[in-house]
Amino acid sequence: MTSIDDLAREVGVSTATVSRALRGLPRVSAATRSRVEEAAVRLGYVPSASASGLATGRTRTVAVVVPFVTRWFFGTVVHGAEQVLRERGYDLLLYNLAGDPAARHRVFGTGLLTKRADAVLVLGLTPTPDEVLLLHRGGRPVGLVGASVEGWPSVRIDDRAAARSAVQHLLDLGHRRIGYVGGLGESPVDSAVPTSRRDGYRATLADAGLEADPALEVDGMFTMTGGLAAGRHLLASPSRPTAVFAASDEMAIGVLRAAREAGLAVPGDLSVIGIDDHEAAPFFDLSTVRQQVDEQGRTAARQVLARLGEAPADGPAEVPTEVVLPTELVLRATTAPPARRRTPQRSE
Amino acid sequence: MTSIDDLAREVGVSTATVSRALRGLPRVSAATRSRVEEAAVRLGYVPSASASGLATGRTRTVAVVVPFVTRWFFGTVVHGAEQVLRERGYDLLLYNLAGDPAARHRVFGTGLLTKRADAVLVLGLTPTPDEVLLLHRGGRPVGLVGASVEGWPSVRIDDRAAARSAVQHLLDLGHRRIGYVGGLGESPVDSAVPTSRRDGYRATLADAGLEADPALEVDGMFTMTGGLAAGRHLLASPSRPTAVFAASDEMAIGVLRAAREAGLAVPGDLSVIGIDDHEAAPFFDLSTVRQQVDEQGRTAARQVLARLGEAPADGPAEVPTEVVLPTELVLRATTAPPARRRTPQRSE
DNA sequence: ATGAAAGCGCTAACAT
């Protein structure tokens, strides 16, 4: 491994000059700079990240904490963030919590993150007050996706509004008995997203003069499998809903499957709508509320980079602290007006 | 940020003792050790990765290079790898190439990787000879998933065999006109996987005495969308196949969609089978060849860790250099015998 | 069992 000393010796200058030359700092003659650059390539010199990190206190690395890399949404956010980070020469340290509380504690509960990275991006997780304190003490910028903390940069969608547009669409079609599959908010610690979407659902029903029916709200754990279980549950009920709003497309796909199992036609017997516009959504003809997932990662990365004093290369010159990205109702073929009312209770 | 000096001062010992105590090295009295540990927690001390990296030459980080984080397969492999890395206290540096050749060059073409990480994991990519050389010069262990290089640890499945089992299944059902959707091997640089699967397809047909028809092989780019396009192409042909083998489930899902568009019943008019057992496969009733994706990541991580001299915590005591994981035919509802032969050419 | 001190490879004043 060639070090800066080897390189300096090779070129016949001091290490300080090599350092300046390679980092594009001023006060280096053009001639010297090119000689240094040439030699660097020739010797395959790459500065040691540890050494420069130690000397500068910056690692040119950002830590990204994600609940599950395997979920499409988070994978896509990571992808977006990685793109802009790399443009600016930052590396990405990935912390995948994967539902392990111990992992969460090790990641947030120690200075680890802030010690290894110049900034941290937290996806789909609302830090607890303790965690906020710890992160704050780290003194590094923290960016949030799908959550927000006073004073910290964040990117998200308006989850209540997104839920509302989905539910309103079902109402507009004439549905009155609308099920909800999503997170039920038992673990407020994880993220406000499930709760907000459920609140949006409830509020929209309430505005339409419909009363909430607890039997219509089922947890789907934000996975296809969870959605399937939730769908089975909902559809097994004698007073099953004519439509289901799932808080994510993955859960909606599960519900679709449950409908098929139950021999129900979609959208004839059951309408289904999700949120995300997941990559697979068009393949299921799934109606949904689209969000810009990749862009959430890109924006979050820009936010922390800006706080790191990095001039934006391409993006907008200024990145607001709290960004709320728009969503869009995408109608495909899983939603339609309800079939003519068969009300088992009162004989028509 | 409390440093080792602060901690040493606080406890009243030297930094050397603190270092030993915290890393569990011998020659520290139990009493001292616990005092150090207590103070470390109290002061929130976390060693600087840069400093210890500089001092030891090891960063306790492994770099993972992946073609696309957003693809289910790679996300899942990363997840698996991350699990075992974290168990051993290693961090994961993610390099997502995302189809950008410039990114590939920066990642492989400089000493970057080997300078920042103790080991590197390359997923779904066959390094070019140049890249092999460069990586080799780095002197760090390199683990491969879905590829292999003489002497380097690798994990993969037998792609030819996997393809063969899928195609043989279609043959056994009575299909004779079987399409292929996959990679066509134009970019051997990326990975041998697409080529091997296609070869398995061709060989199986040949063994059955069927001659290959180039019109039956279409590139699906390993995405749902690519699979859709490929499927449309295949099904538009007057002499369309009665079955399609897709080299990945995602492409198979695309083909399923194309069939629906074309008004073809699956499996009545068209059988479809993929490879992976993707999370969404059961939701499409997709027949497939299952592979253990998570386990590929775990195994690859164990392999490089072993070469780093890390004693395995849980896994098998020895990790072979070349691991070939088994696959398994999973029959669901997208494959069935072909409909009675309608041969447009000769009137029956 | 513990401490002193050198050194890992860089950067950042401060000189010149």
Next chain:
DNA sequence: ATGTTAGCGCTTTCAT
């Protein structure tokens, strides 16, 4: 424009 030098925060002999 370039060189000297003092750290950055750890680990690791080598002493004691």
